[in-house]
Amino acid sequence: MSDLPFGFSMPNDPDDESGRRSGDSGSGAGSGRPGGGDSGTPDGFPFGDPQQMADMLRRFADMMSSQPSPGSPGESATSSTSGINWDMAKNIARHAVSQQGDPSVPPADYARVEEALRLADLWLDQATDLPSGVQxxxxxxxxxxxxxxxxxxAQLCDPLTAKTVQAMGQNLPEEMSTMAGPLLGMIQQMGGMMVGQQAGQAIGGLAQEVIGTADIGLPLAGEGNAALLPSGVARFSEGLEIPDDEVRLYLAAREAAVHRLYSHVPWLRSHVSRLVEEYAAGMSFDVSGLEDRLGEIDLTNPEALQEVMSGGMGAEGLLQPEDTPQQKAALTRLETTLALIEGWVATVVSAAVAERLPHAGALAETTRRRRATGGPAEHTFAALVGLELRPRRLREAGALWKALEEARGVEGRDAVWQHPDLMPTGADLDDPEAFVAGGSDEGPDFDISSLTGPEGPSDSGADEDDRGDDGRKDDRGEGGA
Incomplete structure (x- = not known):
């Protein structure tokens, strides 16, 4: 049996073999298709013999549960409210990186990274009005x-993966739901296990590409916990012909800048999370091919179900995502927010390192391209959860922050983060001069008390502003690269 849940093979089970022999009797039995010659098959049942389907799903569940999570034998894994087993995902991810070799960080590399983060954080003091966020x-x-x-x-992806799992047992044609009954619930449970496995492999792939905790514009280890991966820094440096110390300092400045932003803009993390939830709420799936795909499964072979379900979403997957107006609107707002975060970070870091790092321009362009296109593992993860966490309009966002700084100074530029109602929308990225001119009377001395209730700022207004955008195309224009 293989170490990983993906690609595992069934153990030789005498009882299972007898079941297969009994399932092979009769013309066409075991094919899993309707009308396979089994007199006990109800007319019109979409998956063949329901008892045979149930037996197959039970063997599939036993096969999955009999395999300990890689690297932690006997450890009990917990599931999220979405049904995804994130403990399993973590262990699979760790197993994936260990197979590629993952030595501990040598003391010398640790010291160099720590020094770079501290020094770069000091440089940022002169480029932003926000104080240090590195703890x-x-x-x-x-x-x-x-x-x-x-x-x-887990927190970020639960709304997305939960929607995928739910779609495996919901929104099916009425006749399928009526006939399949509890079998669809079993398929949904199996789907949760499979998505957990896929998430583990995808995150393990991401670990081969990431540089620090804030690569996606969100501090994944919590505010204040800044870190770089020396292996990721080395991979970023490949082919640049720039001194390692310079590359490390530039990437450290980006890491520290993200932590400053989230540490002193308390509404930002919840705002991003809520936009992801809104995007997930608008997700819809085309299940027209689901019956055909499941009907092709050999019901005597649980691995066949695994192969079908492991495709995730997209052209090769079991579920085909469909665009909905709600989803497009949420995506527009999310991409605008990510672009504004990335644009602010790039602007602040550029100001902090321009006179200190000779290759700052080349490093900035390399980073911009990396954020705009993503790596192979990032695309794999996006295919799994149905969302690319990448900004689309980096240049426009950067131009807007620079225009604000020129008009209002550093303090006035950063004051925009005081409340979500002050933030630019997707339309403002098209015309940053108009945004700056329109808010010229709302600079750093603007009184935002009218926008804050007794419990502090609310970010509802930002969404209302963004709903005026002209859909997804507005934030995915030609300048999005």
């Missing part, structure tokens, strides 16, 4: 990155 500065291996960020991945 701890560390260097991590890939396994440590997985361990420290998995809770954030």
């Amino acid at each position: 701890t500065a560390q260097a991590w291996s890939r396994s440590e990155w997985i361990e420290r960020t998995m809770d954030a991945w």
Whole structure:
């Protein structure tokens, strides 16, 4: 039996073999298709013999549960409210990076990363009005990155993965739901296990590409816990012909800048999370091919179900995501927020390092391209959860922050983060001069008390402003690269 749940094979089970022999009797039996010659098959049942389907699903569940999570034999794994087993996902991710080799960080590399984070954070004092947000500065291996960020991945992705799992047993044609009954519930449970496995593999792949805790514009290890992966820094440096110390300092400045932003903009994390939830709420799936795909499964072979269900979403997956107006609107707002975060970070870091790092321009362009296109593992993760956590309009967002700084100074630029109702919308990225001119009377001395209730700022107004955008196209224009 294989170490990983993906690609595992069934153990030789005498009882199972007898079941297969009995299932092979009769013309066409075991094919899993309707009308296979089994006199006990109800007319019109979409998956063949329901008892045979139930037996197959039970064997599938036994096969899954009999395999301990890699690296932690006997450890009990917990599931989220979405039904996804994130403990299993974490162990699979760690197993994936260990297979590629994941040594502990040497003391010398740890010291260099810690020094770079502290020094870069000091440089930022002169580029932003927001104070330091770095509480701890560390260097991590890939396994440590997985361990420290998995809770954030679970919280961020639960709304998306839950929608995928639910779709495996819901929104089916009425005749399928009526006939399949509890079998669809079993399929849904199996789907939760499969998505958990896929998430583990995807996050394990991401661990091969990430640089720190804030690569996606969100501090995944919590505010204040800054860290870089020396292996990720080295991979970023490949082919640049720039001194390692310079690359490390530039990436450390980006890491520290994200922590400053989230540490002193208390509404931002919940705002991003809520936009992801809104995007998930608008997700819809085309299940027209689900019956055909399940009807092709050999019901004597649980691995066949695994193969079908492991495709995730997209052209090759079991479920085909469909765009909905609600989903497009949420995506527009989310991409605008991510672009504004990335644009602010790039602007602040550029100001902090321009006179200190000779290759600051080249490093900024390399980073921009990396954020705009993503790596192979990031695309795999996006296919799994149905969402790319990447900004689309980096140049426009950067131009807007620079225009604000020129008009209002550093303090006035950063004051926009005081409340979500002051934030630019997708339409403002098209015309930053108009946004700056329109808010010229709302600079750093603007009184935001009228926007804050007794419990502090609310970010509802930002969403109302963004709903005026012209859909997804507005934030995915030609300048989005």
